[in-house]
Amino acid sequence: MNGDYTRRMTESGAVEREQGNGRDPDAVSAFVEGFAAQLVEAGMQRMAARVFAALLASDAGALSSAELGEQLQVSPAAVSGAVRYLSQVHMVSREREPGSRRERYRVHSDQWYEALTNRDAILKRWGQTLRVGVDSLGAETPGGQRIAETLAFFEYLEGELTKLMERWREERARIFGESS
Amino acid sequence: MNGDYTRRMTESGAVEREQGNGRDPDAVSAFVEGFAAQLVEAGMQRMAARVFAALLASDAGALSSAELGEQLQVSPAAVSGAVRYLSQVHMVSREREPGSRRERYRVHSDQWYEALTNRDAILKRWGQTLRVGVDSLGAETPGGQRIAETLAFFEYLEGELTKLMERWREERARIFGESS
DNA sequence: CCTTAACTTCACAAATTTCTGAAGTCAGCG
DNA sequence: CGCTGACTTCAGAAATTTGTGAAGTTAAGG
Numbered sequence: 001m002n003g004d005y006t007r008r009m010t011e012s013g014a015v016e017r018e019q020g021n022g023r024d025p026d027a028v029s030a031f032v033e034g035f036a037a038q039l040v041e042a043g044m045q046r047m048a049a050r051v052f053a054a055l056l057a058s059d060a061g062a063l064s065s066a067e068l069g070e071q072l073q074v075s076p077a078a079v080s081g082a083v084r085y086l087s088q089v090h091m092v093s094r095e096r097e098p099g100s101r102r103e104r105y106r107v108h109s110d111q112w113y114e115a116l117t118n119r120d121a122i123l124k125r126w127g128q129t130l131r132v133g134v135d136s137l138g139a140e141t142p143g144g145q146r147i148a149e150t151l152a153f154f155e156y157l158e159g160e161l162t163k164l165m166e167r168w169r170e171e172r173a174r175i176f177g178e179s180s
Numbered sequence: 181m182n183g184d185y186t187r188r189m190t191e192s193g194a195v196e197r198e199q200g201n202g203r204d205p206d207a208v209s210a211f212v213e214g215f216a217a218q219l220v221e222a223g224m225q226r227m228a229a230r231v232f233a234a235l236l237a238s239d240a241g242a243l244s245s246a247e248l249g250e251q252l253q254v255s256p257a258a259v260s261g262a263v264r265y266l267s268q269v270h271m272v273s274r275e276r277e278p279g280s281r282r283e284r285y286r287v288h289s290d291q292w293y294e295a296l297t298n299r300d301a302i303l304k305r306w307g308q309t310l311r312v313g314v315d316s317l318g319a320e321t322p323g324g325q326r327i328a329e330t331l332a333f334f335e336y337l338e339g340e341l342t343k344l345m346e347r348w349r350e351e352r353a354r355i356f357g358e359s360s
Numbered sequence: 361c362c363t364t365a366a367c368t369t370c371a372c373a374a375a376t377t378t379c380t381g382a383a384g385t386c387a388g389c390g
Numbered sequence: 391c392g393c394t395g396a397c398t399t400c401a402g403a404a405a406t407t408t409g410t411g412a413a414g415t416t417a418a419g420g
Binding site: 028044138150 | 210239
């Protein structure tokens with residue numbers, strides 16, 4: 001049922017550490033799948049969610065396409081699609097590895113919260129639609145007023161979220177230091 | 181292709197007003213479908229989004245199942261499912277009409293923003309998952325730290341959103357008055 | 361330049377979601 | 391108490407979304 005993209009076990013049959021340290025692959029996988037499931041529930045595409053969770057849990061905060069494919073047991077095509085989506089929404093950035101034509105995908109640890117609230121673009125589009133709605137219905141009609149109120153809320157939200165994220169950046173620096 | 185649940189045009193062939201005032205059904209429909217499409221893009225189920233948008237644009241802020249079915253040209257079953265979902269997430273409330281066994285579904289105009297941020301429950305569940313992740317990976321590992329930071333962000337967000345909504349309620353009262 | 365590793369794109373099969381028609385259920389009314 | 395109107399539930403058809411294999415592309419390395 002799945003195309004067997006490289007095995008998870010070593011030839012000795014023992015479950016082996018993935019990178020340098022003593023990570024338990026099963027526990028990691030459990031977390032990855034669990035968190036991904038919640039992202040899916042919140043509306044993210046399944047494969048994108050799994051890739052993102054895997055990156056978040058990875059040691060280096062970055063993995064290559066091949067590593068992702070192996071860990072998640074999916075085809076290169078699936079990884080490619082997921083990564084395309086994730087970089088479009090700025091949740092992941094791609095970087096060329098120095099030598100080889102291998103690419104790595106990275107969660108910038110901070111950059112991705114921004115994405116979460118960087119619904120800016122989205123909020124703007126919603127604003128557009130709602131404004132048209134108010135016009136269509138007429139600003140004096142009950143429906144028009146209801147939509148105008150929704151619009152006002154979104155505009156408020158947009159401003160407040162910006163401020164909130166600024167405060168978070170400070171808070172974050174205070175707690176975790178300036179590290180990337 | 182669709183089961184023809186009551187017509188949108190009158191027998192005379194003219195497009196007619198829907199309720200008491202001069203709403204243009206086509207314009208309303210255009211707004212409803214446009215806004216619904218954006219909600220869908222943001223992850224909401226299609227039918228739920230359409231029903232919600234229709235209610236938002238409606239004159240009374242409330243419609244019966246039959247009215248929704250007619251306006252959206254869908255079966256009673258579809259309306260039923262959408263409304264079930266919407267009330268589960270507190271975006272719409274159901275009310276019994278005085279006399280008849282007919283029910284109406286209402287957007288409370290304010291209540292629904294709450295739902296938007298009433299990701300409270302959701303944020304709590306995410307927190308759970310992330311905490312488990314930190315434990316699984318080990319708080320000292322890079323992955324564990326990355327997840328711990330994400331967790332901290334969500335906890336911050338939860339608190340701030342609560343405050344934000346309180347401020348909005350004041351703002352709203354200031355601009356629009358206390359009306360429901 | 362030719363080879364080859366490392367993605368990407370695309371057509372299609374599989375899985376999932378969404379909506380419908382039909383068969384309930386439940387209360388109000390006569 | 392049975393009828394009827396107004397939902398609700400459910401099985402299955404239709405549409406949509408996902409993920410795969412296979413066939414490109416592109417650029418590093420010989």
